[in-house]
Structure formats: structure tokens, C-alpha cells
Amino acid sequence: MISNLEQTFRWFGPSDPVTLAAIRQTGATGVVTALHHIPAGEVWSFEEIQTRKAIIEASGLKWSVVESVNIHESIRIASTERDEYIAKYIESLKNLSAAGLSVVCYNFMPVLDWTRTNLDYRLPNNASALRYDAPALAAFDLYILERPEAYQEFTPEQQQAAKAYLDSLSEEEKTKLTNIIMAGLPGTDEVFTIAEFKEHLKRYEHINSQVLKENMAYFLKAIIPDAEKLGIKMCVHPDDPPFSILGLPRVVSTEQDLVDVVNACPSPANGLTFCTGSLGANPTNDLPGMIERLGQHIHFLHLRNVKREADGSFYEADHLDGSTDMYAVMKSIIKEQKKRHDSGRADVAIPMRPDHGHKLLDDYNYNTYPGYSVIGRLKGLAELRGLEMGIKRTLFDA
Template sequence: MFSNLEQTFRWYGPSDPVTLTAVRQTGATGVVNALHHIPSGEVWSKEEIEKRKNIIQSAGLTWSVVESVNIHESIKTASPDREKYAEKYIETIKNLSEAGIKTVCYNFMPVLDWTRTDIDFRLPNGASALRFHAAALAAFDLYILEREGAYKDFTPDQQQKAKTYLDSLTAEQRAQLITNIMAGLPGTKDVLTVDQFKEHLEKYKGIDADKLKQNLAWFLQAIIPDAEKLGIRMCIHPDDPPFPILGLPRVVSTESDLLDVVSASPSVSNGLTFCTGSLGARGDNDLPAMIGRLGKYIHFLHLRNVQRENDGSFYEADHLGGSTDMYAVMKAVLQEQKNRADSGRTDVAIPMRPDHGHKLLDDFNYNTFPGYSAIGRLKGLAELRGLEMGIKNALYQ
């Protein structure tokens, strides 16, 4: 019998209300963590890495995955100083490798790493979920950001629905919408102002999807040879949501995009973070089939579910509910594990984490990062653990 998936839990560091003691009590053995206090693009020193690693190990856990070593905007926009930031990136992954931390998640989303319009969407049972509401995003883009060229991105019907939605908001709700959209920087509670965001948009003028893909390929060709020598497994996270928003291109949203990534610098070190929530927000992504075709490149799994709505909206569903068939996904993952075991690969125990979770029960008493409550993710991990065991015992004993 081949190994189980490595169960991990994301932890935001010493200030996280979800403590390492709580993480250990979930049954997870691995921690997904990053040095969020170090600015994007700067080198993670050996001392800072060892300091964090020792904290995690002292709690009886392993620092299994880095999420994320963020990529400086200079690389995404192909600015003149991008080579300097690529060299710093290589120095960081070298220091991680020396500390024995070999799996590095990252993304290539411009400006904002994730976008939700509602971080307290109440479900019928009273639980709180994250939601992307298409009309709310359009209202922000058209009538608050007032982005040049925004009107051509929305149909007259979408424009009208956006205006109706905006008119329904109180001043407080309007301010909260701005905060929710501008707060998509993982690991921080920083919120961009609308004017700051407009300045970032200026840097992307003239950068379409093709150009952004070229910049991503440049980055991969710059770092993957060193990553391979270091034994580092780089794994890109898909776009969230997986389609263009606010005038910014998205280039890691479909199977074709993922193939472009791994083809840009072919290497065992150039792999994927397969996020079923991000990819599952598109109805045209067949997730089990994608795992079947791309499985050998998967170094990290984010398992969560979203409920898609007809207008492009979606919200975070139960891990075993929603629009994605999680049984079929887990079955495809276990088949990939079997393929690896049969071929002699050593990376059979793919690290996975229950990505996001509802706020449930006592979660409401803690100011956790959006989507990262303790009990909601514990519920998700327990469900996924049981699903894995059931399929494995049924098919592979």
C-alpha cells in the first residue's frame, strides 16, 4: 500500500490566533507557512528561516511547504530591475533548501493575490463563508474604481445589475466592499487604497495575457535551473478567481495555462499547486481529468470546494459539497499516488491542506485571516481524511 497524503495546515506565524497547538490537534503533521514580515522581493535569511522552523518543530510539527515566496512586481511587469529580484529569489530558495524545506508555492497574479467581495457571507446554517459576487465586483470596477475601459468588459445587463447593487448599499457596506476587494495580499492585513490600486494598474498598461505569460516564462527560466540543483520543488498556484478582473490579465487559470507553465522550463522542479477551489470556479475545468493528465507535475494540493452561480459568482462551499465532485478528485489523486509508487518515485506522500473553511461555532470569537478559521478547516480536514481512507481501502487493499 502506498503512503497517505501528507496532511498539512496553513499557519500565519506567531500572531495567528490559530495556534500551533491547535494545528497539531487537527491531526495535521505538516505546517504551511511563510515569512510574511519580510517584504516581497527581499531575501529570507538563514537566521529567519531557522528561527521559524524551530518554532514549528518545537510544537511537534514539520514545516512542510512554504506558501508563498511572493514574486516582486518588477518581475511580473518586466521592469529593468527584474534580474536583481530574480537573484534575490534564488538566494531565498537556496537558504530554504539548506534548512531542508524543499516545497515552495508561489503565484503570478498581478497586484492582488486573491479577490473576494464578501468575507462574511452567511450560509443557511449560520456559518460564514467567502464569496465572489460578480455584480459587486462590477460595481466596484465601474462606479468606484472608475477604471478606464471598464465598460467594454461588461454587458449592458451586467452594468445595470452592478448599478442596482451599488445603489442598494449603505455607506458602511460600500466601504466594506472596497476593503474586501483591496485586501487580497496573503499573510498581511494591509489594504490598498483605491488610489494606490490605480497606481499599480498604471504599471500594467500594455501588459496583456501574452506579455504576462512571457514574463512568467522568463522568471521560470531564470530560477528553475537553480531550483533543480537545490532539490527545490516550485509549484505555482492557480489564479483566484481564474479569469481576468479589474483590467488585469490572468494566465494560470486553465489546463492550457498549466501546460504552458510546465513547458516553459521543463524540470522536475517546475510543478503545480493544484487548487480545486481556484480551478473549480471555472465550469470548463474538468478537475479529475486535469489531475489524470497533469498529475506528475503536482507537488502540493489545496482541496476545497466552491459553489458556482450562473453569473460567474461563487462562494466557498463545504469541502465535500459544492460544484466539484471531490470524490472523483480524490480518486484521481490516489491514482496519481499509485502511479508514483509503481514507478519508484519518492514523492508519493503529496502534501495537501484543507484550503479555506467556514467560520463555525467558536471560530466567531477569533479574528482569523479570511478563510482560515480553526474549526472550519478542522471539519474540512476530517472530511478529506475520511474520503481518502474510504477510497483507498476500497480500491487498493
């Protein structure tokens, strides 16, 4: 039998209400975490890494994937400081390698790591999900952020829907929407003010997707040779959502984008985090086909599902429901595992985590990071675990 996927759970560190003891009870064997207290761009010391690793291992778990070593904005905008921050990034990679860590997830999304408009969208069973509402985003962009270029980017119909949405909100609800969209990095409580965000936008005035892609290629060509020597597999996370928002460019949203990433610096160390939720929010993405064509470059899996709507909105669905055929996705993953097994690759047990989860049952008693409740993700992991076993038994036990 081919090795199972390595089952992991994201953990935001000692302050996370989801404890390592709880994670162990889910059946996961690995932890996905980062040193969120270290500012983006600063070096992760060997001592800090070892301290975190020791805490995880004392609980009977393994630190499987580093998510994320965040990239300083100077690298994305190609400021005069970028080489200094690239050097710091490489130093962090050296320290991670010295501590025995070998899979590093990162993203190249400008300013905001991910964007939603509702962190408590109630489903028919009263479970709480994350939602991206297109009219809400447009309302914020047009009438709260008041970005002048937005009027050329939204159709008259979209502007009308956005105005209707805005008019339905109280002042308190407008503030809540703003705070949700302006949330900073995962694992932090940072929220940009409108003035701060506008300053960030100014830095991207002359950076379109082509320029951002060139800046990403520069970064990869600088770090991948060192990563390869260190035995580290870098894996970029797709954009979330996988299309331009608030005037910011996107460069990891489509299959061609993923091809461009791996071609920017061909190496076993330059790979992908395949997130079925982020990529699945783009209806043009053929996820099973992308795995079949790019599977050899996948170092890490985020498995979740979204339900797309006609106007570009989407919400986090059950892991086996939604607009993505998770059966077809898992089957393609298993076929990739078979290729790796047959060719003698050592990385057959690809790390996988159930990405995001609904708030269910006792989840409401804990102030967890959005999408990272324990019971909701446990449900997702159980479903994915069963799906994987069923497909493998069908394919290989016949």
C-alpha cells in the first residue's frame, strides 16, 4: 500500500486556544506553524526555532511544515532594501535546516495575506463559515476606501449592487466590514487603518502583475540555490482570493501562474502549496488536471472547499461539498503519490492539512483564529482521511 498523506494541523503557537493536546486527539501527527511573533523580514534564530520545535515534540507531535516565513514588502516592491531582506530570509532558511525542518510555505500576496468580508456567515445548520461577498468588497473599495480607480474596474451593475449593500449597513457594520478586510497577517491581531492601507497602495502604483511576477522571479533566483543546498523545499501558497482586489496585483492564481513559478528557477526546491480553496475560488481552474500536470512540484496540500456564486462571491463549504470535486482532487493526489512511489521518491507522504473549518459545537466557546476552530477542522480531517482510504482501497486492493 502506498503511504498515506501526512496528516497535519495548523497551530498558531502557545497563545492558540487550540492546544497541541487537542491536535493530537484529532489523529494528526504533524503540526504546521510559524514564529508569528517575529516581524516579517527579520531573521528566525536557531534558538527560537529549537524552542518552538521542542514544545511541539514534547506533546508527541512533529513540526512538519513551516507556514509561513513571511516575505518583507521590500522584496515584493523591489525597493533598495530587498537584497538585505533576501539575505535575512536565507539566514532563516539556514537556521530552519539546522533544526531539521525541510518544508517552508510562503506567499507572494501584496499587503494582505487573505481577504474575506464575513467571518461569521451562518449556514443552514447554524455552523459558522468564512465568506467573501463580492458586493461587500466592492462597497468597501468604492465607498469606504474610495479608491479612484475602482470606478473603472467595476461595471455599473456591480457599482449599483455595491451601493445597495452599503446602504443596508449601519455605521457599526461598516466599521466591522472595514476591520475584517483590513486584517493583516495570520497569527496576529494587526488591522490596518484606511490611511495606512492607502500608503501601501501608493507603493504599488507602478507595480502590475507582470512587474510583481518579475520581482518574485528575482526572489526565487536568489533563494532557491541556497534552499536546494540546505535540503529545503519551498512551496508558494496561491493567492486568496485568486483575482485582483483593491487594486493589488495577483501572480499565483492560475495554472499558468504556477507554471511560471516553477519555471522561474527550476529546482526540486522550488515548488507549490496546492490549496484547493484558494485555487477553487477561480472557476477557470481545473484542480484535478492541475495536480496531474504539476503534481511533481507539490510539496504541501491545503484541502478545503468553497461554494462559488455567480457574482464572484464564495463561502467555505464542507470539505467534501462545494464547487470543487474533492473526490477527483484526492484521486489525482493519490495518482501523484503512485508516480512518486514507483520512481523511488522519498516524499510520497505529502503533508496535508484540512484547511479552514466551520465553527461547530464547542468551537463557539473559544476565540480561535478565523477558519481555525478545532472541531470544524477535525470534521474535515476525518472526511478527508476516509476519502483517501476509500480511493486507495478501490485503486490498489482490487
